[in-house]
Amino acid sequence: MEKRIVVDPITRIEGHLRVEIEVKDNVIVDAYSSGTMVRGLEIILKGRDPRDAWAFTERVCGVCTTVHALASCRTVENALGIVIPPNAELVRNLMFCTQMIQDHVVHFYHLHALDWVDVVSSLRADPKATSALAQSISSWPKSSVGYFRDVQKRIKAFVETGQLGIFANGYWGNPSYKLPPEANLMAVAHYLEALEWQKEIVKVHAIFGGKNPHPNYLVGGVPAAINLNESNALNAERFAYVKKLLDDAKTFVEQVYIPDLMAIASFYKDWGAIGGGLENYLVYGDLPTNGYNDPSSFKFPRGAILGRDLSKVHEVDTADPDQVKEFISKSWYEYDSGKNSGKHPWEGQTNLNYTGPKPPYDQLNVEEAYSWLKTPRWKGHAMEVGPLARMLVGYASGREDFQEVVNAALTNLNVPVSALFSTLGRTAARGLETQLVVGWSQEFFDQLITNIKNGDTRLSTDYMWEPSDWPLMAKGVGMTEAPRGALAHWIVIKDKKIDNYQLVVPSTWNASPRDTKGQMSAYEASLIGTPVADPEQPLELLRTIHSFDPCIACAVHVYDEKGSYVHQIQTF
Numbered sequence: 001m002e003k004r005i006v007v008d009p010i011t012r013i014e015g016h017l018r019v020e021i022e023v024k025d026n027v028i029v030d031a032y033s034s035g036t037m038v039r040g041l042e043i044i045l046k047g048r049d050p051r052d053a054w055a056f057t058e059r060v061c062g063v064c065t066t067v068h069a070l071a072s073c074r075t076v077e078n079a080l081g082i083v084i085p086p087n088a089e090l091v092r093n094l095m096f097c098t099q100m101i102q103d104h105v106v107h108f109y110h111l112h113a114l115d116w117v118d119v120v121s122s123l124r125a126d127p128k129a130t131s132a133l134a135q136s137i138s139s140w141p142k143s144s145v146g147y148f149r150d151v152q153k154r155i156k157a158f159v160e161t162g163q164l165g166i167f168a169n170g171y172w173g174n175p176s177y178k179l180p181p182e183a184n185l186m187a188v189a190h191y192l193e194a195l196e197w198q199k200e201i202v203k204v205h206a207i208f209g210g211k212n213p214h215p216n217y218l219v220g221g222v223p224a225a226i227n228l229n230e231s232n233a234l235n236a237e238r239f240a241y242v243k244k245l246l247d248d249a250k251t252f253v254e255q256v257y258i259p260d261l262m263a264i265a266s267f268y269k270d271w272g273a274i275g276g277g278l279e280n281y282l283v284y285g286d287l288p289t290n291g292y293n294d295p296s297s298f299k300f301p302r303g304a305i306l307g308r309d310l311s312k313v314h315e316v317d318t319a320d321p322d323q324v325k326e327f328i329s330k331s332w333y334e335y336d337s338g339k340n341s342g343k344h345p346w347e348g349q350t351n352l353n354y355t356g357p358k359p360p361y362d363q364l365n366v367e368e369a370y371s372w373l374k375t376p377r378w379k380g381h382a383m384e385v386g387p388l389a390r391m392l393v394g395y396a397s398g399r400e401d402f403q404e405v406v407n408a409a410l411t412n413l414n415v416p417v418s419a420l421f422s423t424l425g426r427t428a429a430r431g432l433e434t435q436l437v438v439g440w441s442q443e444f445f446d447q448l449i450t451n452i453k454n455g456d457t458r459l460s461t462d463y464m465w466e467p468s469d470w471p472l473m474a475k476g477v478g479m480t481e482a483p484r485g486a487l488a489h490w491i492v493i494k495d496k497k498i499d500n501y502q503l504v505v506p507s508t509w510n511a512s513p514r515d516t517k518g519q520m521s522a523y524e525a526s527l528i529g530t531p532v533a534d535p536e537q538p539l540e541l542l543r544t545i546h547s548f549d550p551c552i553a554c555a556v557h558v559y560d561e562k563g564s565y566v567h568q569i570q571t572f
Contacts, residue, residue, distance in 0.1 A: 130185045346502070
């Protein structure tokens with residue numbers, strides 16, 4: 001007997017996501033992913049000064065802020081032939097690393113860990129045994145018996161009030177939870193610690209970009225000045241503070257995040273065969289060490305993998321109109337060329353055309369359009385983007401640093417390479433790349449300090465291009481890797497103004513509806529075959545969807561064609 005399960009909204013994400021699944025004999029046999037909000041940033045940007053685009057696109061989301069500004073600056077620089085100084089590239093790299101480190105830790109503890117950790121079970125834990133467990137896997141100093149006893153008291157106070165507060169709305173007691181009470185208590189304690197730690201590391205953005213979230217950026221460099229003796233510049237004191245923040249981040253990742261990740265994963269190794277979904281992976285790459293125009297120097301290599309074949313990494317060229325196209329056959333948009341055509345983003349259109357039923361409604365009309373997300377394809381293939389894609393491309397590219405951390409994790413868990421292609425592999429990949437990034441961040445910082453000591457303090461181009469120097473028509477593409485995956489902005493500049501601007505964000509790749517050929521995207525494909533122990537509490541669905549770290553970009557509410565208010569989804 002089949003049963004349709006609707007989860008709307010899926011919480012512990014940024015934005016509004018609806019997922020519907022068909023369950024037969026406690027296994028998911030079909031799935032549909034729907035983005036239930038529309039952004040419209042492309043419409044807002046038309047006719048504006050290209051140099052201002054970063055400030056608008058950065059506000060597409062309250063999480064992935066700095067990477068949108070980075071992609072936007074790069075697309076304008078690419079269109080106008082601007083090359084930024086090495087120090088500006090290093091500062092951008094440091095801001096990139098800071099967001100990725102903070103975002104991944106927040107995702108693991110606050111958005112995903114509770115899919116594996118039973119908070120209420122921690123009340124039955126023995127603080128002494130929890131202390132012994134914590135000390136057996138890490139040298140993190142906060143591991144005494146008294147410390148865990150105090151944490152347990154805090155959780156008990158939540159429960160006794162009848163309201164779990166930040167731990168409300170969980171499927172506590174679900175039979176899919178496997179951790180012993182002591183592991184649950186340790187994880188909850190680190191959940192609370194991570195809340196405090198994460199607000200510190202983002203101060204790097206405030207130092208280099210003036211504020212967080214939404215730090216300042218600049219086409220042609222970064223909006224800061226270096227003067228080691230000036231109080232209002234990047235001085236010796238501020239650089240020392242950045243170094244401390246990066247050192248503290250490395251300690252937290254290595255002594256808390258990674259040990260917890262490996263400990264929790266050891267109880268869920270069966271998930272190394274669940275949630276794999278697509279077999280194709282796409283990475284734009286980032287963190288240049290020899291300038292952005294030299295992709296071979298990227299710490300995250302660029303490339304694509306097809307059919308899980310790790311023996312070959314395909315070249316990626318986002319300027320090639322035959323490589324990246326967006327389709328709308330199942331989306332609430334229209335093209336002048338028809339619903340079944342695909343468009344390269346330089347030719348992209350953002351024409352809203354809501355044709356679905358007026359909410360609230362029981363089920364999506366999946367035979368017609370059912371999402372506000374377009375459906376991007378690379379050479380016609382549905383692609384997964386994100387940490388797993390990045391780790392696989394790095395591994396397949398022969399990079400020793402990638403292979404070292406991946407092989408160590410596989411050995412630690414005693415699982416085969418095939419376990420990478422799964423919900424467990426996706427979750428582990430996020431932690432493993434964080435290990436790499438914290439080390440790289442220190443490399444970038446040391447190189448920046450070396451450059452300054454050698455007398456190079458430039459943070460922007462010596463000659464800033466003025467509109468009078470621009471060509472009448474220019475096109476550019478700016479790429480980066482958001483924490484959730486491949487991100488690119490495409491721009492067409494005409495008569496010194498933005499004529500067309502298109503964003504294709506990571507969750508567009510992963511969460512989009514089916515294409516004209518009926519191919520599923522990553523979310524939908526990953527759910528097929530997933531077991532569901534209790535259809536009334538589809539915890540397994542959340543595990544796989546959350547393993548992608550969904551982020552449906554922030555946007556306006558939905559209005560009808562006459563401008564009348566239609567619906568607002570309340571998240572909790």
